[in-house]
Each structure stands twice: as C-alpha cells, then as structure tokens.
Amino acid sequence: xxxxxxxVKAPVLFLFAHHDDEIFIATLIRRLTDEHGQVACxxxxxxxxxxxxxxxxxxxxxxxxxxxxxxxxxxxxxDGKALDYLDEIVNRLTRLLVKLRIVSVFVPAFExxxxxxxxxxxxxxxxxxxxPGGISLYEFPLYNRYHTRLFRVGEFIPDAASTTRWTSMKxxxxxxxxxxxxxxxxxxxxxxxLLGLKGGPMMLHLKGEPxxxxxxxxxxxxxxxxxxxxxxxxTRYRFGQFAExxxx
Numbered sequence: 001x002x003x004x005x006x007x008v009k010a011p012v013l014f015l016f017a018h019h020d021d022e023i024f025i026a027t028l029i030r031r032l033t034d035e036h037g038q039v040a041c042x043x044x045x046x047x048x049x050x051x052x053x054x055x056x057x058x059x060x061x062x063x064x065x066x067x068x069x070x071x072x073x074x075x076x077x078x079d080g081k082a083l084d085y086l087d088e089i090v091n092r093l094t095r096l097l098v099k100l101r102i103v104s105v106f107v108p109a110f111e112x113x114x115x116x117x118x119x120x121x122x123x124x125x126x127x128x129x130x131x132p133g134g135i136s137l138y139e140f141p142l143y144n145r146y147h148t149r150l151f152r153v154g155e156f157i158p159d160a161a162s163t164t165r166w167t168s169m170k171x172x173x174x175x176x177x178x179x180x181x182x183x184x185x186x187x188x189x190x191x192x193x194l195l196g197l198k199g200g201p202m203m204l205h206l207k208g209e210p211x212x213x214x215x216x217x218x219x220x221x222x223x224x225x226x227x228x229x230x231x232x233x234x235t236r237y238r239f240g241q242f243a244e245x246x247x248x
Contacts, residue, residue, distance in 0.1 A: 004168075005028055005032060006034065007165070008136075009103045010032070010039060010104070011039070011040065011103055012040070012102070012104045013039075013041070013097065013100060013102045013106070013241075014042070014106045015040060015041075015044070015093070015107045016041065016042070016120070017059040017116035017117045017120045018045055018054075018079065018116060019043055019054040019056075019057055020043075021040065021142065022058065022062055023177060023184070023207070024113075024154060025140045025179055025209060025211065026061075026065060026177050026209075027169050027173045027177065028106070028140075028211065029041075029065045029067065030065045030173070030176065031167060031217045034066060035153060040071040040072070040100055041058075042059075042073040042075065043073075044075045044082050045076070045081075046074065046076040046078075046079065054184075055074060057184045059072065061180050064176075064180065065181075075092060075226065075231070080235060081116075082119040083119045083237065083242060083245060086119060086126075086245055089123040089178045090126045093123055094127040094128045098131065103134065103136075104136045105135060105137050106138065107138070107139055108120055108140065108141075109139040109141045109157070110214075110220065110224050111141060111142070111143075111157050111225075112144055112229030112231060112232075113142050113144045113145075113146035114142070114231050114235075115237040115242065118231075119242075121137075121139060122220050124137060124218050125218065127136065137213065137214040139212060139214050141153075141154055141155055142201070143230065144157055144229075145225075145227070145228070145230040147205050147225075154209075157224055157225050159212075159215065162212045162214070162216040163213075164210050165210070165212060166209065167216075168208040169209060177244050184213055217233065220242070221243045221246050223239055
C-alpha cells in the first residue's frame with residue numbers, strides 16, 4: 001500500500017515565509033529526510049526584532065528533522081513585506097530551483113492568512129513557469145478565516161480541483177512536533193494560542209498533516225475565499241494589491 005508521501009519526488013524544496021512555518025509540515029519533512037535525504041529548506045523573511053534569533057531557532061528545528069546546514073537557505077527579507085520584493089524573490093528562487101535540481105516544492109497554502117504566505121506560493125508558481133516542465137507544486141495549510149470569525153488552523157479551504165492527502169502521525173511524530181514548538185521561544189506568545197486552536201502544541205490532526213497539489217493554472221487574481229481575508233484585519237495589505245502584482 002502506497003503512502004501519501006510516496007508520490008513526492010526528490011529533490012524537494014520546502015519554501016517558508018517565516019521561521020516557525022515548518023511546524024505545520026514537520027512530519028512530512030522528517031519522513032522525506034529519512035527516506036532519501038534530498039530535502040532543502042528556504043525562508044523568505046527574517047522576522048522583525050530578533051531576526052538572528054529566529055534563524056537560529058529554525059536551524060535547530062529543521063536539523064532535528066534531519067535537514068543539513070548546507071541545505072538551508074535564507075532570503076532575509078523584511079517580515080510582512082514579501083509582496084514588495086516579489087520580483088527579487090522570483091529571480092532568486094528560480095536560480096535556487098535550478099541549482100538544486102528541485103523536482104517538488106512545498107509552500108504555504110494560498111488562503112489569505114498572511115500576505116507573506118500567499119506571496120511565497122505566487123513566487124514559486126511564477127518561477128516554475130519560467131522553467132522547463134517537471135516541477136510539482138504542493139501546498140500545506142497554516143491558518144485562514146474561511147467560514148469563521150476567528151482562525152481555522154491547519155485546514156484547507158475546499159478546492160474541488162485538488163485532493164487532500166494526509167501524512168499519518170504516530171505518537172512519536174506528535175511528540176516531536178510538540179518539541180519543535182518549544183524551539184521557537186521568540187514566537188511563543190503567538191504560537192501557543194494559535195496552535196491551541198487545533199489541539200494544542202502537538203497539532204493533533206486525527207488524519208495527520210494535510211497537503212495537496214496546487215492545481216495547474218490557479219488564478220491568483222481571485223480571492224482565496226469570499227469575504228474579508230485574515231491579513232486584511234491585521235496588516236496594511238489588501239487583496240487588490242496582491243492581485244495587481246499578478247496582473248503585471
């Protein structure tokens with residue numbers, strides 16, 4: 001019987017917007033490093049205050065998952081402003097994909113949770129269009145406001161064009177995820193209540209960690225869901241600014 005992660009071809013790049021995003025897909029990272037070791041991780045932003053500390057936290061976290069230091073890449077862009085650097089991200093990311101001969105990319109879901117998350121996915125999609133075919137793009141959910149007044153954590157916005165797969169989590173995987181959440185001491189005030197919305201710091205999904213393929217030709221000019229997006233409440237960005245970048 002094949003496992004969901006068996007469909008993922010190596011080498012693999014996990015592209016994160018922020019240090020701590022890796023918690024949401026940690027079990028799959030560990031499975032893939034155990035299977036073939038051809039895993040790299042990259043982060044777009046460095047965070048605000050304590051950027052060096054946040055990099056160190058991610059170093060420790062992903063090395064615990066089996067990813068070597070030579071496979072870690074840091075773009076070090078300002079936190080919350082990735083969209084302003086879209087062209088630079090696409091250029092640097094395209095070179096990285098070629099250099100590492102990446103076949104599969106994992107990126108935060110396009111869900112309106114944070115503008116940096118959505119920018120990360122848009123940048124990968126644009127980079128892939130510049131390269132010969134053969135790179136598969138996958139997404140994993142963090143948080144969104146689809147049909148809720150608060151946050152939905154670790155759950156996809158429904159999309160009939162893509163099927164959700166689940167990386168099963170055993171007890172040791174849940175304990176490891178809990179351990180990782182403690183590595184990010186600088187973000188504790190944010191992570192604890194956020195992860196607490198979905199089973200506490202162990203991220204107890206009954207089915208495991210969700211991921212799915214990003215549909216080819218996804219239209220990034222359309223809102224991820226109807227109504228006001230999460231980031232439109234707590235950042236200066238509005239979806240119209242994002243859509244305008246896509247149209248250029």
